Amino acid sequence: MTRQSTVDQNQSTYNAKNFITKERQESKLDIDQLNVFLENGEQEAKLTHDLIEEIINDPILKTDTDHYDITKSQEREITARRIARLSLYMEHDVKTKQREFKDDLVKNLERKDSKLLTNKDLSIFDRRLSLVANIDPGLSTRIGVHLGLFGNCIKGNGTDEQIHYWLQEKGALLLKGIYGCFAMTELGHGSNVAQLQTTATYDPSSDTFKINTPDLLATKWWIGGAAHSATHTTAYARLIVNGKDYGVKTFVVPLRDEKTLNLLPGIMIGDIGAKMGRDGIDNGWIQFKNVVIPRQFMLQRFTKVIPGSPPKVQTQPLLDQISGYSALLSGRVNMVMDSFRFGSKFAIIATRYAVGRQQFGPEGNETQLIDYPLHQYRVLPQLALCYLVAPTAHKLMGTYISTLMELHQAGADKAKLINVSNKLKDLFIDSASLKATNTWLVAKLIDDLRQTCGGHGYSSYNGFGKGYNDWVVQCTWEGDNNILSLTSAKSIVKKFADISRGKNTTVTTDSLKYLTPQFIGKSLSKDLTFKFDNKKDFTEIWAVMIIRLIHHVVELISKGTKIDSLSKTLVQISKFHAIHSMLLTYQDKLNNESEASVKDAYTKGYLWKLYELFSLYFIDQHLGEFLLLKVVTSDQMSQVLQPRLLQLLPEIRKECIALTDAFKLPDAMINAPIGYYDGDIYHNYFNEVTNNNKLEPDGAGRPPYYPLLTSMLGRDDFQNRLGGSFESETLDSLLK
Amino acid sequence: MTRQSTVDQNQSTYNAKNFITKERQESKLDIDQLNVFLENGEQEAKLTHDLIEEIINDPILKTDTDHYDITKSQEREITARRIARLSLYMEHDVKTKQREFKDDLVKNLERKDSKLLTNKDLSIFDRRLSLVANIDPGLSTRIGVHLGLFGNCIKGNGTDEQIHYWLQEKGALLLKGIYGCFAMTELGHGSNVAQLQTTATYDPSSDTFKINTPDLLATKWWIGGAAHSATHTTAYARLIVNGKDYGVKTFVVPLRDEKTLNLLPGIMIGDIGAKMGRDGIDNGWIQFKNVVIPRQFMLQRFTKVIPGSPPKVQTQPLLDQISGYSALLSGRVNMVMDSFRFGSKFAIIATRYAVGRQQFGPEGNETQLIDYPLHQYRVLPQLALCYLVAPTAHKLMGTYISTLMELHQAGADKAKLINVSNKLKDLFIDSASLKATNTWLVAKLIDDLRQTCGGHGYSSYNGFGKGYNDWVVQCTWEGDNNILSLTSAKSIVKKFADISRGKNTTVTTDSLKYLTPQFIGKSLSKDLTFKFDNKKDFTEIWAVMIIRLIHHVVELISKGTKIDSLSKTLVQISKFHAIHSMLLTYQDKLNNESEASVKDAYTKGYLWKLYELFSLYFIDQHLGEFLLLKVVTSDQMSQVLQPRLLQLLPEIRKECIALTDAFKLPDAMINAPIGYYDGDIYHNYFNEVTNNNKLEPDGAGRPPYYPLLTSMLGRDDFQNRLGGSFESETLDSLLK
Ligand SMILES: Cc1cc2nc3c(=O)[nH]c(=O)nc-3n(C[C@H](O)[C@H](O)[C@H](O)COP(=O)(O)OP(=O)(O)OC[C@H]3O[C@@H](n4cnc5c(N)ncnc54)[C@H](O)[C@@H]3O)c2cc1C
Numbered sequence A, B: 001m002t003r004q005s006t007v008d009q010n011q012s013t014y015n016a017k018n019f020i021t022k023e024r025q026e027s028k029l030d031i032d033q034l035n036v037f038l039e040n041g042e043q044e045a046k047l048t049h050d051l052i053e054e055i056i057n058d059p060i061l062k063t064d065t066d067h068y069d070i071t072k073s074q075e076r077e078i079t080a081r082r083i084a085r086l087s088l089y090m091e092h093d094v095k096t097k098q099r100e101f102k103d104d105l106v107k108n109l110e111r112k113d114s115k116l117l118t119n120k121d122l123s124i125f126d127r128r129l130s131l132v133a134n135i136d137p138g139l140s141t142r143i144g145v146h147l148g149l150f151g152n153c154i155k156g157n158g159t160d161e162q163i164h165y166w167l168q169e170k171g172a173l174l175l176k177g178i179y180g181c182f183a184m185t186e187l188g189h190g191s192n193v194a195q196l197q198t199t200a201t202y203d204p205s206s207d208t209f210k211i212n213t214p215d216l217l218a219t220k221w222w223i224g225g226a227a228h229s230a231t232h233t234t235a236y237a238r239l240i241v242n243g244k245d246y247g248v249k250t251f252v253v254p255l256r257d258e259k260t261l262n263l264l265p266g267i268m269i270g271d272i273g274a275k276m277g278r279d280g281i282d283n284g285w286i287q288f289k290n291v292v293i294p295r296q297f298m299l300q301r302f303t304k305v306i307p308g309s310p311p312k313v314q315t316q317p318l319l320d321q322i323s324g325y326s327a328l329l330s331g332r333v334n335m336v337m338d339s340f341r342f343g344s345k346f347a348i349i350a351t352r353y354a355v356g357r358q359q360f361g362p363e364g365n366e367t368q369l370i371d372y373p374l375h376q377y378r379v380l381p382q383l384a385l386c387y388l389v390a391p392t393a394h395k396l397m398g399t400y401i402s403t404l405m406e407l408h409q410a411g412a413d414k415a416k417l418i419n420v421s422n423k424l425k426d427l428f429i430d431s432a433s434l435k436a437t438n439t440w441l442v443a444k445l446i447d448d449l450r451q452t453c454g455g456h457g458y459s460s461y462n463g464f465g466k467g468y469n470d471w472v473v474q475c476t477w478e479g480d481n482n483i484l485s486l487t488s489a490k491s492i493v494k495k496f497a498d499i500s501r502g503k504n505t506t507v508t509t510d511s512l513k514y515l516t517p518q519f520i521g522k523s524l525s526k527d528l529t530f531k532f533d534n535k536k537d538f539t540e541i542w543a544v545m546i547i548r549l550i551h552h553v554v555e556l557i558s559k560g561t562k563i564d565s566l567s568k569t570l571v572q573i574s575k576f577h578a579i580h581s582m583l584l585t586y587q588d589k590l591n592n593e594s595e596a597s598v599k600d601a602y603t604k605g606y607l608w609k610l611y612e613l614f615s616l617y618f619i620d621q622h623l624g625e626f627l628l629l630k631v632v633t634s635d636q637m638s639q640v641l642q643p644r645l646l647q648l649l650p651e652i653r654k655e656c657i658a659l660t661d662a663f664k665l666p667d668a669m670i671n672a673p674i675g676y677y678d679g680d681i682y683h684n685y686f687n688e689v690t691n692n693n694k695l696e697p698d699g700a701g702r703p704p705y706y707p708l709l710t711s712m713l714g715r716d717d718f719q720n721r722l723g724g725s726f727e728s729e730t731l732d733s734l735l736k
């Protein structure tokens, strides 16, 4: 129903709703099985949907299209209110996980002798946060900075006692007592953490550190939570002991009074102000002037300052650096999951719109956009991407949790530490390349899909604008995508070089298993060809491509080319590594029996079609490289691959609505009327636009500032407006 | 100076300013000559800079970084104030052009017997508007809708008397009396104009039309100016006479009282509300209910309704349709110019930042970003794009003006009309393909360059966010880019097919001169190779690529492939056509002596380097197609083209600052502190951020809503917050 409309809406000859109904009637896919596949198991799927229900029904968390109209200051306040709301869920979620509702669990956790909460204890809340991100990404980041960055920095770098103190006794982990931010980046240094300039100078006489900002460029910058909310920060600063610079370490520094939120002395903080997106986060800058903290506030798991004369510095080199960066690991892993969830949302919107929207073609029965081959090429591979990223996102999350657990359990056991350090290194490679690749791909997905919705994609109420603006920072923060790609590619190339030189290299993940002498040999053989007559080929061709690219790089380097000038290729290697590992994980999951496995043959067949589409689409997108390195030939491309691609699109088109329904994302999470479930795009859209834009108070359809316009339109003639006349006659008369 | 900072800024070891100064000292480019080249002549350059000076010094038009903080309603009001301001410049500019300051020219123009103003009379104001767009794109569109869309719709479809009446007697052209909007798009129809549903039914008894919105989907949608400002609209509606539907024609429909801006009866208008960008424009929706307008308000240059019983409809088929769309032509031509100006702005910002920003490398002397080969590849081709698009933008504008002049002078002369209609058709091809290609390229430019600025690119104050949001609608409005590309490619393919069949085809522009039997023959010959030993090759290779692609398409069609399934290739053809015509125009301009020609050999050498870079960069970007159709071979690519590309980048890097200085865009137009002329990126940025974000009133660095946070952090234990206890002991005691 559309009350604002003066016209008879039922007269409409174009009834978008019918199309989507028809698609659903004709679908033979098992949506439940698909969803279980996407959510990685039945129980997991149930948890996800329960949490979604809670979020969209919570009076404070639920988010409507009026959210697209709020100002920055409103958004910041709403975000703070929502954080307070989520803090109650946090208690609830930990209790649920521990199946302990009697006794005051939270109070218990604050006791000195309580156990440390594990990632498992927090897993429900983590999921909740990851789902909230889908309707309010600023909110989940603003909490994420506290729990994920501040919290993980302490977990990764603090002693067990420090972890217990800050996270449980002080309450941080439960969103109580203190609120943290993460002060790594400075105005002058972002990616190059090793060159940060803030100093922490040890003063033996008082057994304290003095934190200082030596100059403007050392100003901490972009710090989420600093402008409004943080009481504490983990500051990255150069450890100076006895005049010697020991490099960048981490320190817990109090910023504000916990009771009043007033700034503490020596702390200068300002607001970074308006951003392209995520306005709900209060990013700020911080300058320190002789801020004194006790020695015990330095996080000292791997580096210790031992008082004495002279004081000493003790370091565990093996893990110091790797662990120093571990605070960012969780964010990267989460961003791969975000890519799945955020991408799905826009894939749903654009697909439903493409089915309901008609344009051109026979009068009265115009063609649905989704029936144009060009439109299929623009929309469906993006849908495939969402399917392909899901298994990898879950797997990466699992590896992350288990590896960190191992790290904490390793204690001081050298062998175990070496083992876990190898795993961490591979995790860095995978998470970096998957974070960079997927955040880029989803940025492009949102933007490309917006364009497929024509003008209506540009309306704020359909979500693309804010979605894009909120999203793209994922390509920059917690590791700039280009830098991450370079780093991960360089590690891969190094492993390759080691293997080529016959050195032993540990590979702890499947995703790097292409790095064996056998496979390298096979990949470089001239007469290797793919027939694409079995599913494996669609994955393996990417591994061959990677090997050839690496080989190419290594050859050039051996001929004296500087690695820096090969950066463009290195970025490709990282991207192809990510694509390959997504295909591999997906394929494995489809092939192996598991809780999440798909029994229905027709449905499984569609999952394979998406797999092929994904592989072929990206081969098509990177055709230059594939041809150049002769991984495919021109003939293969034009006679096998392109025809197969063109054949897959209409096949997948047939089930496109069911494939998007399978994400089971309710309208309240989609928050974009042209993408709602019932497919009634025009009424839904018109309703939301008119609800959010009430008539002018006097009903006259004129703005409050209308006198500006009427006085322009009714302005007097030039003559009369002028203090004197410009008229020839008058002028001539002046100097007769 | 940075007063807000508590730290000594002169201590900074990183002094970005010095780098940019050094670049300028070492440059040997003649910036003035470059600027004249870019602005298409000395006089033109002077006009541009005079207008820029006026804009940035005007108290109402000047735009600072606080513009990035305003709300939608503020932006709309500011925009209205600026329009009123510009209306005075409009009078002034017409007087200047006519060199007539005595007498009240404006009043004269309103007289019934006055001459029609020409495009030449309006050329200063047009330039002014195009320059204003660089700092306030919403403003220039909001005026552009009135002058460009409403005005050109009347010019293109109205009789001379109608043009004179609405534009001069009523004052529209002078931003006086009435304010127009352009009501083409409906909720249900955008690209497919022929299927618009609004009706204009002729009533012979009263000699009037009744305008009606038959159903929800026929609601006029997205209409810029409708929500707040327009007094009139040119409505696209189906002409119904005697029950017969004559298709979509144009009608002038009054919407609001000119004096009060109150809505007229039968007119229902609402606000479309928030958009991804361009919030200054008051887009609205319109529904008509029995709105009566006199027959004379239908624009009747090419289609006339002649009263009588029965009434008759008379059409001039040759020009009816082509002219019907001409309202959109001016917008497309302008968007190519916008691409040059808007692109340049971001190229300047990113280049200056890349020179001043250091990250990684030797301590104390870190590497400037611009010295990383990857960074050069990310930044410099974008700079080249801005150079390449300039000559084409000017040329297209010239062709547009002269062709429209011819059209108006043709009168009823059939031969002249056929001639001008051929020119119009070619102009449609060129403007469509150049609009689509360049608006896409600049969208990518803004986004890619934002990423090169890392986190600081995400700050609103550095312009990328709003810039992108404002820009991308150019890919959708006044012809969706995909549709435009398809249309223009189909016309090119058709010409090709005609030529192949030996039919005579008129080609009126250089850009299509590759369509000769000779060149087609040469292009399709198997042993054609390019040596790249002369400048022409860099252009010609694109023409060959186009021919081969077309040939490929035509072959497939002849084998029965439906043209729709070749759409992806058609979009490529249009894109390559645009790239080719940019190269061609640029090359011609460099080769030919003209007012804008560059005398200095070193400088000219650099213009050629940019030309080569542009061509090679896009070959690299489209390598797949080039290899697939064997326009280049793998060996050529890896042994000639890629090395040349890698060699060009550092050469151009050497002069990158001078090349951006040559745009002569003052800081007040750039409005992004990391891109200001002096290169003092950190101080400028810090100053703007702190100026726009004053400390909290109580100086405590806490937000107004802080109690939300303190009550969360200080919340009581679960026990105490609960109405009853959950404690085991208490619970057990309840049911003993
Ligand atoms: C909204 C937002 C919130 C943030 N929140 C926080 C926070 O809470 N805490 C915090 O500590 N930080 C935060 N950050 C900072 C963020 O982590 C950094 O912006 C990010 O790490 C990138 O660093 P940078 O901006 O300094 O870019 P730079 O490192 O300066 O890089 C700039 C550009 O140069 C390129 N480049 C750099 N070095 C090389 C090289 N060697 N080779 C080739 N190319 C190179 C990069 O690819 C990039 O495009 C936030 C940033 C944003 C935008």
Ligand SMILES: Cc1cc2nc3c(=O)[nH]c(=O)nc-3n(C[C@H](O)[C@H](O)[C@H](O)COP(=O)(O)OP(=O)(O)OC[C@H]3O[C@@H](n4cnc5c(N)ncnc54)[C@H](O)[C@@H]3O)c2cc1C
Pocket (backbone or CB within 6 Å): A357, A359, A360, A369, A372, A374, A375, A451, A452, A453, A454, A455, A456, A458, B145, B182, B183, B184, B185, B188, B189, B190, B191, B192, B221, B222, B223, B224, B225, B275, B278, B283, B473, B476, B477, B478, B479, B480, B481, B482, B483
């Ligand atoms: C901010 C803004 C301001 C505007 N101002 C005005 C204004 O003042 N007056 C006015 O009249 N209009 C205005 N418009 C409308 C604008 O001109 C239309 O949005 C534009 O023409 C595109 O039409 P559409 O949105 O209906 O897209 P559609 O035509 O519905 O197209 C949707 C998508 O489908 C694809 N598609 C459509 N047909 C085909 C096909 N045959 N083959 C393959 N793909 C196809 C397109 O590529 C596109 O991606 C404005 C729009 C915006 C966003």
